[in-house]
Amino acid sequence: MNFYVMTLFPEMIMNGLSNSITGRAMQNGQIHLEAVNIRDYTLERHGQVDDYPYGGGAGMVMQAEPIYRTWEAIIKRIGKRPRVIYMTPQGRVFRQSMAEELAKEEDLLFLCGHYEGVDERIIEMIVTDQVSIGDYVLTGGELPAMVMIDCISRLVPGVLNNSASAELESFHENLLEYPQYTRPEEFMGKRVPEILLSGHHANIEAWRRQQSIQRTGERRPDLLEAYHASKQE
Numbered sequence: 001m002n003f004y005v006m007t008l009f010p011e012m013i014m015n016g017l018s019n020s021i022t023g024r025a026m027q028n029g030q031i032h033l034e035a036v037n038i039r040d041y042t043l044e045r046h047g048q049v050d051d052y053p054y055g056g057g058a059g060m061v062m063q064a065e066p067i068y069r070t071w072e073a074i075i076k077r078i079g080k081r082p083r084v085i086y087m088t089p090q091g092r093v094f095r096q097s098m099a100e101e102l103a104k105e106e107d108l109l110f111l112c113g114h115y116e117g118v119d120e121r122i123i124e125m126i127v128t129d130q131v132s133i134g135d136y137v138l139t140g141g142e143l144p145a146m147v148m149i150d151c152i153s154r155l156v157p158g159v160l161n162n163s164a165s166a167e168l169e170s171f172h173e174n175l176l177e178y179p180q181y182t183r184p185e186e187f188m189g190k191r192v193p194e195i196l197l198s199g200h201h202a203n204i205e206a207w208r209r210q211q212s213i214q215r216t217g218e219r220r221p222d223l224l225e226a227y228h229a230s231k232q233e
């Protein structure tokens with residue numbers, strides 16, 4: 001899977017994803033990540049990439065031209081026109097189901113805005129998807145793009161050592177994950193639930209499912225409703 005990120009802060013993207021599981025996936029060639037600096041494509045003398053908003057108002061707006069030229073350079077080089085995802089609090093809210101859908105793509109291109117956003121015309125011209133990672137406002141699209149790339153990467157076959165773990169965890173079937181324990185059996189007087197030491201796999205599975213349902217009901221009743229609805233279908 002190939003990720004291309006158009007940004008004014010390419011180091012932020014590369015530094016943030018070069019560790020742990022995504023870093024290893026890059027080294028193994030399971031994912032390819034490239035952050036392209038929009039500033040490298042400006043035609044302005046002093047490297048300017050933003051300007052005052054027409055009509056007045058606070059902040060600066062990223063200009064269309066350097067973004068267009070960045071996009072053009074990427075699609076020419078790779079010879080394809082991948083989906084272009086613009087990170088914005090005005091977009092569709094990112095969910096696991098969206099990650100599963102996007103993981104089927106071979107290439108994804110992200111556009112990260114900063115300041116007061118980007119010129120609306122560039123959105124109309126090149127953007128195919130507008131995505132928000134939640135109802136709060138960040139200083140730029142870099143962290144949201146990193147969140148999406150991390151989440152999608154772990155769905156790419158081979159990135160997680162254990163392919164079963166991607167399926168058994170939180171949000172699969174709209175349920176949160178059951179509690180996990182590891183050694184020792186007793187920590188500061190708190191014991192691991194006895195059933196997990198029993199070796200009885202069917203009982204353990206039933207207990208975990210019951211825990212998942214209970215947790216989801218307590219913490220995310222909205223998800224539990226979706227779970228029951230899907231069971232009735």
Ligand code: ADE
Nearest residue numbers: 087088089132133138144
């Ligand atoms: N840019 C600023 N805030 C954002 C958010 N919540 N999601 C996506 N992009 C953003």
